[in-house]
Amino acid sequence: MTxxxxxxxxxxxxxxxxxxxxxKLFSIVMPGDFTYQAGQFVMVSVLGAGEVPISITxxxxxxxxxxxxxxxxxxxxxxxxxLTTGDRIGIRGPYGKPFPxxxxxxxxxxxxxxxxxxxxxxxxxxxxxRATSGESRIVTVMYGxxxxxxxxxxxxxxxxxEQGANVVLTVDTCQIESWKGCTGLVTDHxxxxxxxxxxxxxxxxxxxxxxxxxxxxxxxxGMPEDHILTTLEAHMKCGVGKCGHCFCGGKLICEEGPVFSxxxxxxxNIKPGIDSLA
Amino acid sequence: MTYILNKNHLSFWLxxxxxxxxxxxxxxxVSGDIVLTxxxxxxxxxxxxxxxxxxxxxxLLPQMDQLFCFSEEGIEEALNKRPRVLFGIRPCDVAAVGxxxxxxxxxxxxxxxxxxxxRTILIALACNHPDPTCFCLGLGTGxxxxxxxxxxxxxxxDHFLVEVGSETGATLIEGSPHIFTEPKxxxxxxxxxxxxxxxxxxxxxxNLEQARKSIQTHTVPDPFWESVALRCFECGGCVYNCPxxxxxxxxxxxxxxxxxxxxxxxxxxxxxxxxxxxxxVIPAEAKINRTKRWFMxxxxxWPAQFGTFxxxxxxxxxxxxxxKIDMATVTLRMKGLDKxx
Numbered sequence: 001m002t003x004x005x006x007x008x009x010x011x012x013x014x015x016x017x018x019x020x021x022x023x024k025l026f027s028i029v030m031p032g033d034f035t036y037q038a039g040q041f042v043m044v045s046v047l048g049a050g051e052v053p054i055s056i057t058x059x060x061x062x063x064x065x066x067x068x069x070x071x072x073x074x075x076x077x078x079x080x081x082x083l084t085t086g087d088r089i090g091i092r093g094p095y096g097k098p099f100p101x102x103x104x105x106x107x108x109x110x111x112x113x114x115x116x117x118x119x120x121x122x123x124x125x126x127x128x129x130r131a132t133s134g135e136s137r138i139v140t141v142m143y144g145x146x147x148x149x150x151x152x153x154x155x156x157x158x159x160x161x162e163q164g165a166n167v168v169l170t171v172d173t174c175q176i177e178s179w180k181g182c183t184g185l186v187t188d189h190x191x192x193x194x195x196x197x198x199x200x201x202x203x204x205x206x207x208x209x210x211x212x213x214x215x216x217x218x219x220x221x222g223m224p225e226d227h228i229l230t231t232l233e234a235h236m237k238c239g240v241g242k243c244g245h246c247f248c249g250g251k252l253i254c255e256e257g258p259v260f261s262x263x264x265x266x267x268x269n270i271k272p273g274i275d276s277l278a
Numbered sequence: 279m280t281y282i283l284n285k286n287h288l289s290f291w292l293x294x295x296x297x298x299x300x301x302x303x304x305x306x307x308v309s310g311d312i313v314l315t316x317x318x319x320x321x322x323x324x325x326x327x328x329x330x331x332x333x334x335x336x337x338l339l340p341q342m343d344q345l346f347c348f349s350e351e352g353i354e355e356a357l358n359k360r361p362r363v364l365f366g367i368r369p370c371d372v373a374a375v376g377x378x379x380x381x382x383x384x385x386x387x388x389x390x391x392x393x394x395x396x397r398t399i400l401i402a403l404a405c406n407h408p409d410p411t412c413f414c415l416g417l418g419t420g421x422x423x424x425x426x427x428x429x430x431x432x433x434x435x436d437h438f439l440v441e442v443g444s445e446t447g448a449t450l451i452e453g454s455p456h457i458f459t460e461p462k463x464x465x466x467x468x469x470x471x472x473x474x475x476x477x478x479x480x481x482x483x484x485n486l487e488q489a490r491k492s493i494q495t496h497t498v499p500d501p502f503w504e505s506v507a508l509r510c511f512e513c514g515g516c517v518y519n520c521p522x523x524x525x526x527x528x529x530x531x532x533x534x535x536x537x538x539x540x541x542x543x544x545x546x547x548x549x550x551x552x553x554x555x556x557x558x559v560i561p562a563e564a565k566i567n568r569t570k571r572w573f574m575x576x577x578x579x580w581p582a583q584f585g586t587f588x589x590x591x592x593x594x595x596x597x598x599x600x601x602k603i604d605m606a607t608v609t610l611r612m613k614g615l616d617k618x619x
Contacts, residue, residue: 233555250583
């Protein structure tokens with residue numbers, strides 16, 4: 001009997017936390033055999049409202065539950081964000097290819113706004129590995145937000161610093177005097193991060209203009225194009241390569257992505273929203 | 279194996295098939311179009327007319343298909359389990375089903391497609407008189423099928439020559455042994471001549487392989503695609519009528535609070551919102567990107583992924599497009615680009 005790829009698994013929300021305006025972090029109970037890797041996503045259902053792709057933001061083996069971070073945008077994400085502790089939620093997946101990790105090289109994370117969500121599992125995975133196996137890899141997190149109140153996972157940032165990460169925070173505008181981070185675009189602060197461009201992997205996620213600018217800058221500074229990685233957002237209805245919505249440049253982003261390197265983006269001409277990528 | 283079926287016996291045979299299967303056959307509707315529909319009166323079968331509109335795709339991938347229904351008790355799957363005969367579909371449509379099989383029954387199986395496909399018998403009718411819009415000849419998908427059918431009928435005047443293409447097809451013949459007789463040598467000669475005559479009846483000669491090469495060698499410039507996009511009405515007719523296009527949308531329909539169903543609907547990449555992301559970016563926002571994407575998908579990406587074009591030469595896009603930017607017209611214009619160099 002063929003497995004029905006469209007049937008969601010119904011499970012329960014264990015806790016909900018509002019991490020910023022219109023952004024909620026859900027902790028969801030999953031069966032023991034549910035495994036996933038950093039960079040993958042799940043299709044999340046609220047029966048009656050619909051189904052949308054959401055990045056996984058927890059790290060398998062580090063956090064017990066599946067964590068999803070959702071911002072209210074359309075009617076399905078609104079429906080998800082109106083759910084509370086104990087409510088039922090449907091999950092299908094995990095889908096997509098995870099981030100490639102090179103154990104010998106440093107890791108640079110460039111995040112913009114809610115773009116930190118798909119990168120957070122890998123940040124925690126690498127820092128966890130550093131703490132447990134004594135890896136010497138340098139982990140740098142550059143994180144830009146609109147204003148201090150929109151910095152997601154602020155409490156975790158200090159934890160990352162304790163675990164040895166080099167964190168650069170920046171905001172567009174700031175009226176708060178207590179803000180200790182930088183201001184300006186995330187790409188303005190490469191100088192503060194002391195990056196060995198030739199021997200690092202970059203993981204980028206954020207608004208399209210930020211992805212575009214960061215990829216261009218890193219490439220310019222000598223980072224190999226197959227080391228510059230991003231995770232692309234796409235309209236998806238199935239997550240399993242059937243509905244055709246995420247098809248781009250001959251690639252299905254749900255199956256062959258969502259993680260792509262700058263090299264692949266150029267080679268296959270995959271450029272959703274990065275139309276003017278040089 | 280081949281057999282002869284006298285035309286006088288056709289209604290009898292169809293009636294027989296109808297006792298065990300849902301029988302879908304071409305019928306002339308009130309407007310004069312020939313449509314596939316469940317056959318109730320055997321003599322209404324219209325086998326002489328032009329191509330079927332719309333394509334038989336809707337019997338494997340309905341325009342609206344229920345994925346499951348949900349209620350307080352949980353989720354319940356809905357699989358269609360009725361055995362069905364698609365009678366009188368054209369060889370190009372048989373080829374299109376073969377392509378849908380590659381897509382839906384390949385690496386990741388679609389259980390809904392599989393449920394319908396495994397219970398669907400394809401009885402093809404070879405085309406003796408290709409329409410002016412047809413260009414299957416250059417693609418090898420018609421005017422008669424070589425594989426993919428369960429049975430294929432060729433009209434030889436007062437009788438059909440019946441070819442058996444599968445075991446399922448053979449059992450349909452075995453069920454009515456007295457009306458299927460052995461062909462005479464003259465019947466095979468007639469078949470040969472009928473096929474030759476049909477092949478010479480094509481008005482359009484389209485070479486998609488050449489079009490693919492033109493695209494890949496970058497001889498098709500953006501101004502060409504601009505001129506194509508300019509004539510696009512964004513109606514989606516080409517996609518809906520295409521027997522190979524498979525894209526769908528998924529939505530939930532609530533019946534009452536807590537219960538409802540999840541359905542999928544045909545969707546088309548010609549619509550602007552097709553690729554809209556939550557971040558507000560629409561990757562294929564410009565019309566040129568959408569029309570280009572459709573042609574690229576069929577001419578370049580399908581061959582790369584499945585080894586076959588995403589087109590069978592049925593000409594339905596030509597019939598449905600008000601802007602005349604169908605597969606045949608556009609690829610023929612590309613040929614002009616090569617010559618102009």
